[in-house]
Amino acid sequence: MKIAVAQMRTTAGELQRTAERMVELARRAAGEGARLVVFPAAALMGVWPVDPPSQEGLLLDLAEALVKISEEAPCPCIVPVLSDADGAPAPEAILVHDGQLTPLKLSALLRSSVAGHAGRRPEAGREDGDGPAPDLPIFELGGVHFGLAFSFDDLNDFDDYAFDIDVVLYLDGYGFAMDDPSSAMGVSVSDGRFMDDAEATGAWIVGVGSLGTYGMQVFTGSSFVLTPWGELAAQAPSLEEGLIMADIDPNRGSPLDHPLDPEVYDRPLVAWNALAQGLAESLSQMGFTQAAVLVDGTLGSCAVATLATDALGPTNVHALLATGANDGLDAAARRLAENLRLPVRELPMSALSPDRTLAADLAQAHLVALAREEGAMPLSNLDKTALALEASPGSMPHAGLAPLGDVYRSAVIELVHMRNTISPVISRASRHAFEVPAIPGIEECGPTPESRIDFVDYVLASHVEWGRPLSDIADDGGHPQVVSDILDRLASCAPGRMACGPVIVSSSRTLDDVAWPLGMAWRDRVRTKAERAGEGIGGAISLGDDLDEAIAQAAEGLRGVAGPQKAGDAQPAGGEPDAPAAPRDREGDVRDVLNILRDLSLTGGLAADQPEGRADRHGQGGRPGPGGVPGDSPIWRTFSEN
Structure with missing residues (x-):
């Protein structure tokens, strides 16, 4: 399948003019053999939703623009849109095909919900344990299976879980950040995360870069197409409009005839521009x-x-x-x-x-x-x-x-x-x-x-x-x-x-x-490892007998999960199940819980469950060091020494 990426500079909310340009670009791409055209995430509506009282009017006008694209575009298109979810941006993508408009994230969420109510597991996902985000879009077009990612968290799901997909479309919604090479998209493909994503998923990676300034966030474009084996098949320029195309062949496993050489990422130059x-x-x-x-x-x-x-x-x-x-x-x-x-x-x-x-x-x-x-x-x-x-x-x-x-x-x-x-x-x-x-x-x-x-x-x-x-x-x-x-x-x-x-x-x-809360008098101070482990405060904390017992049991379970006991550790006498248990270390139990809470607060989840090298919201995974900037040092994990 020949896929086109239409990297275009737009004004957020200029719906009719942008829709007209999208139709023009779709016609041009179809004339060159494209069977799918993908537009940037910020092209129609930018990266921030309007205030809730204005949502109704905006969505009505947006519907008119989408209908125009569905009626006039000569080939299927992916058109990203944006809505509001409790005050936060909620990105969506509309598949325009044969006059129909299909919201891909919403469709994925509904399929997941129906499967859950029916007691079935979704077809795509992890083989054991929890699955990926329920609204992670997966769709089929022309015999090619696509996955759609709006964030690095979405890409992490595709990396970590078992999906049968041929192509991952990544619609950049972050914008350029000096401390994250991946945010520069194709111009930094050899320094960012996308080579790893191609290897992890075994799929083609199509990075669709927005172009221009939306709010105060700058997008540099530089859309690209990577093969599953890490060759650069196509790349659009930075800070310029462009229409790139690539022939996607899910069955191909050999090197490209004419791959592009990845650029050497010049961070100061890209940042200045x-x-x-x-x-x-x-x-x-x-x-x-x-x-x-x-x-x-x-x-x-x-x-x-x-x-x-x-x-x-x-x-x-x-x-x-x-x-x-x-x-x-x-x-x-x-x-x-x-x-x-x-x-x-x-x-x-x-x-x-x-x-x-x-x-x-x-x-x-x-x-x-x-x-x-x-x-x-x-x-x-x-x-x-x-x-x-x-x-x-x-x-x-x-x-x-x-x-x-x-x-x-x-x-x-x-x-x-x-x-x-x-x-x-x-x-x-x-x-x-x-x-x-x-x-x-x-x-x-x-x-x-x-x-x-x-x-x-x-x-x-x-x-x-x-x-x-x-x-x-x-x-x-x-x-x-x-x-x-x-x-x-x-x-x-x-x-x-x-x-x-x-x-x-x-x-x-x-x-x-x-932002620090106004009037907050407390300030942190440097603490020893013993203090950070909670030593000396365990006996002072009580959550009630029932909760204390539950915490103790949870801590004991965590110790069991940590691995088999070493030789010499206490064992029930003769291996009998009713042997008396050793006295419980209540202070140690509380320290275990405090350390778990600390890791949760640092990572938003147990750090051991976080994908390697995906530490921040941009997914870069480096760590700053004296004399350097974030990202110049090796990959790190935020899980504590405990």
Whole structure:
């Protein structure tokens, strides 16, 4: 079967226009022999549902668009849609075939429900134990058996359970994240998870990448087709529209005649281009074509000005040069504006106030005034490290959109170095003009500012992106008091972040995902292994006699599951079943339960049951280390030492 993937840039909710384009692409694909056309997950409705009161009207208009596609498309199509389930996005895909519209996830759920009520097990699933998600779509078309995945959890199900499928269609709904190679789709296929998925399923993997910016999430496209043996059969470009086709032969087991060579994944380059696309399209969605930036010669200001120029063009970026604080940085700021050919307005900081903090606040006000005058959007120079640790409550927030607000400062340094290899617009002085957050003892965490900011970002990424507790981070990275102070500052700055503007999402987990409850006085501290095992508190915990006994029995059962007893362990005398039992270790029982609860809280389920290397919501499975970023280190598991 020849399958086509229509990688298209759209505006979410522009239903009729998008439906017309889908029909046009289906006609083009059918003319080239395609028997199935697959469209991206975000093409029609984006990645976030509208508010519940608007759902009815949206669904009525969506139905009209789907009917148009069913009436005019010359070949079967997979058209993803989006609805709301208790406030969360609920993706669905409609199979358009012979004038019929079949919701694939809903159909799978209904089949599972009917089979359950009839006392039968679904045909597809695991041979023993619990099966996969009941709404995991599986369908047949033209003699080819398809599985449909919207998330890495869905892919995990196809990897782990026994399905008789020939092709897995993966409709990307995550968007690009710097800490997850798989999010870049085909351009990083040799670094991400999809080769493993092809091997695990024994099926063709068709990755369908959305393209464009939906909300503040950036999608880079780069759709691809992988054979079951891991060859790249087709790939669409990143950040461009494209229609790719591949001949899927479930019976083929030999190498392709002309496979494509997988690209070497250049993370900084892909990230810079994704941020530029996100900035341009986010401003357009807000009604702006121009931006205003405050340039003071520091690393962050030069990075934002350069990114804005790449995204919008120099005539659409207005630079406000804040001068007078440092002669070297003043020269660097002027040189940057000249290199980028930006229209410039100079603002002497000494004329604002002798108080540097007040002068910086007033400079932000001047930036807003310049933006208003030019009809532009003001841009914030804050990065993720600054938002995490420097957005203190009561301080004046930076106005406008923060293009680097989801990028750690160490990664900004990396991006600037990469950008200078294209054209050296940012001076050496500016590349070294960044601050390390003022954390007590941070000087002990590295000999240079770069190494110290690496440590700060390692702590933040470990906690934010990877959900690791304070004690684990301190065990691996050392400097427990500094780690504790960094995470305490992260919590304390939560109210300050509320006043900051939107950011372009470029990680698997933003700071909004770890918002600290306002008014929460408790803070974690570094704990010994004995404390974390619950020693010393077992006798103080009682859940009632019945529950205590049930917990004890469960703990005993867990010990039995752990394996056969070692030689010398207590055995019933003579092997008789009614021999007296040894006294129960009640404190040990409670420790077992506490450790189980800890693992559940870290993983959302028993970590031993989680697929290897699928640790986060993007499914990357790496772990951060000092001097690196999440994903640079070997695969890990979050199950505790217990």
